[in-house]
Amino acid sequence: MRPGILLDRDGTIIVDHGYVGSVDRVEFIDGAPEAIASFNAAGVPVxxxxxxxGVARGLYGLDDVDQVHAHIAAHLASRGARIDLFAYCPYHPDGVVQAxxxxxxxxxPGPGMARAAAAALGLDLSRSWVVGDRPEDVGLAKSIGASAAYLGSDASPGPSVWPFPSLAAAAPFILRQLSARAMEQGAA
Structure with a gap:
């Protein structure tokens, strides 16, 4: 079991234009591909x-989400970066699409996607990081016992949450933390 990085998508890797369900609405946040590449280079699953x-709300379908993720993966690959697993939740209790x-x-902030990522990638969630721009991301970190990096200009939304303006700013700190923890465990 190893630590991993669990990234939110909109507002973390790409600009949150609200319900990004088509490739033409994908706009990468400066430095995000390079930050992901730095995790890849360190051998940390992402x-x-x-x-x-938006799926439950009838704004776009599952195929649209898959196309956006394929587009993100292709762009990242062109920048020497990769996502090891894309997980998404199409459900919402107020959805108009019955299914x-x-x-x-x-x-x-439910733990389902994180647990699926942990199972697929062999992650120790208690040693992992959740990075995102919403309270739900911080809530996910708390629900799985992970560390949280909160992106945005707001003050830190709680204890044990590190605030950063962007993924690019958070990545070096997270990598230092992971390295220090690995050295501590190696010395034990």
């Missing part, structure tokens, strides 16, 4: 865990 209630109109443990 998963995207994203709420996609997706329900509550789900996968919807952040």
């Amino acid at each position: 998963a995207v865990v994203t709420n996609q209630s 997706f109109s329900r509550t789900s443990e996968d919807r952040k």
Whole structure:
């Protein structure tokens, strides 16, 4: 079991234009591909865990989400970076598409997507980091016992949450923390 990085998508890797369900609405945040590449270079698995209630709301479909993720993966690959797993939750209790109109443990801050990533990638969630720009991301970190990096200009939304203006700013800090913890465990 190893630590991993669980990234929110909109507002963390790409600009949050609200319900990004098509490739033409994807705009990368400066420095995000390079930050992901730095995790890859350090051998730290990276998963995207994203709420996609636009599916339940009838704004776009599952194929649209998959196309956006394929586009993100291709762009990252062109920059020497990769996502090891894309996980998303299409459910929302207020959805208008019956098949997706329900509550789900996968919807952040629920732990479902993180647990799926842990199972697929062999992650120790208690040694992992959740990085995102919403309270749900911080809530996910708390629900799985992970560390949290909160992106945005707001003050830190709670104890044991490190605030950063961007993923690019957070990545070096997270890598230092992971390295220091690995050295501590190696010395034990």
